[in-house]
Amino acid sequence: MHYRELGRTGWRVSDISFGAWAIGGSWGAVNDRESLAALHKAIDCGVNFIDTADVYGMGRSERLIAQLKRERKEEIVVATKAGRRLSPHTASGYNEVNLTGFVEDSLRNLSTDSLDLVQLHCPPTDVYFHPEVFDAFDRLTKAGKIRHYGVSVERVEEALKAIEYPNVQSVQIIFNCFRLRPADLFFEQARRKRVGILARVPLASGLLSGRLTRDSTFAADDHRQFNRHGQAFDVGETFSGVDYDTGLAAVEEFRRLVPEGVTLSQFALRWILMFDAVTCAIPGGKRPSQVMENCAASDLPPLTDAAMEAVRRIYDERIRATVHQRW
Ligand SMILES: NC(=O)c1ccc[n+]([C@@H]2O[C@H](COP(=O)([O-])OP(=O)(O)OC[C@H]3O[C@@H](n4cnc5c(N)ncnc54)[C@H](OP(=O)(O)O)[C@@H]3O)[C@@H](O)[C@H]2O)c1
Numbered sequence: 001m002h003y004r005e006l007g008r009t010g011w012r013v014s015d016i017s018f019g020a021w022a023i024g025g026s027w028g029a030v031n032d033r034e035s036l037a038a039l040h041k042a043i044d045c046g047v048n049f050i051d052t053a054d055v056y057g058m059g060r061s062e063r064l065i066a067q068l069k070r071e072r073k074e075e076i077v078v079a080t081k082a083g084r085r086l087s088p089h090t091a092s093g094y095n096e097v098n099l100t101g102f103v104e105d106s107l108r109n110l111s112t113d114s115l116d117l118v119q120l121h122c123p124p125t126d127v128y129f130h131p132e133v134f135d136a137f138d139r140l141t142k143a144g145k146i147r148h149y150g151v152s153v154e155r156v157e158e159a160l161k162a163i164e165y166p167n168v169q170s171v172q173i174i175f176n177c178f179r180l181r182p183a184d185l186f187f188e189q190a191r192r193k194r195v196g197i198l199a200r201v202p203l204a205s206g207l208l209s210g211r212l213t214r215d216s217t218f219a220a221d222d223h224r225q226f227n228r229h230g231q232a233f234d235v236g237e238t239f240s241g242v243d244y245d246t247g248l249a250a251v252e253e254f255r256r257l258v259p260e261g262v263t264l265s266q267f268a269l270r271w272i273l274m275f276d277a278v279t280c281a282i283p284g285g286k287r288p289s290q291v292m293e294n295c296a297a298s299d300l301p302p303l304t305d306a307a308m309e310a311v312r313r314i315y316d317e318r319i320r321a322t323v324h325q326r327w
């Protein structure tokens with residue numbers, strides 16, 4: 001496992017880290033025993049950074065991580081998120097009273113006195129134009145309730161706006177072989193300001209593992225079933241917003257680029273790590289076997305220039321038209 005600096009926090013985090021959405025819910029049935037085994041496997045493999053949110057199973061994901069921390073002595077940095085419990089989910093809901101309440105709840109779920117990193121959880125765009133939201137996070141930092149804060153964004157332009165606030169340490173954004181625009185516009189700016197980048201949905205919800213087919217079925221409570229067309233939240237969070245059949249066709253082309261002995265998931269993760277501006281990829285995993293496979297991507301040799309160019313060509317030919325200008 002290799003490690004990279006996260007913003008100006010002083011933390012060095014595993015370049016393959018752990019996304020803890022699926023172990024909370026919204027991905028079909030999960031079993032806490034297996035989820036905990038997956039978390040332990042991640043730590044065994046050298047992972048020291050976990051991304052979660054208060055809404056992932058309404059505290060279930062955070063509580064599993066608290067349990068993991070009780071069972072391990074390694075230092076583990078936990079990033080959580082706030083805002084998505086607002087109903088209705090409006091910009092005005094992102095005020096100091098509500099944010100403080102969300103932070104207090106996460107402190108309880110994570111059994112800690114201070115949250116390592118709190119991220120705004122894909123708020124309405126308008127929130128980035130309200131400096132008082134960031135002032136509220138500054139006060140929570142001074143009060144010792146949080147150590148650092150960052151944002152999780154839907155769009156590149158939100159990321160560019162967010163890093164105008166000097167204490168934003170990290171930006172979480174969808175970046176994978178189906179989402180190239182962040183690298184064109186945003187990475188250089190983030191690097192210049194020493195803001196960490198967490199590449200989320202790195203496997204396009206599993207599409208880029210190459211294990212899904214036209215016949216794959218998903219449970220009714222799996223967002224790959226219930227949010228296929230953005231019925232519950234931004235459609236970009238499900239298969240990266242790529243039409244399922246279009247994605248499968250692109251995957252068949254990616255498959256030809258994968259070196260012997262490497263899986264497509266590992267190739268897709270190693271592709272992300274080719275970008276120095278990225279701090280880490282945070283693949284979701286429900287089973288220890290997936291976690292082990294994903295972590296091994298950290299130790300793969302760099303991809304060739306030819307492979308990098310081929311990914312861009314496939315993106316340009318198959319994906320760009322329906323994705324590039326949307327996020
Ligand atoms: N708004 C936000 O801030 C936001 C939104 C989305 C995600 N996130 C964060 O980003 C993390 C990662 O994104 P994600 O979980 O949505 O998507 P992802 O990492 O692209 O895909 C994860 C899913 O792919 C499958 N998978 C993982 N490893 C695999 C392997 N080696 N082989 C085959 N299949 C594999 C698993 O599902 P199956 O086994 O069921 O196929 C897994 O749940 C989340 O956990 C969360 O922490 C944040």
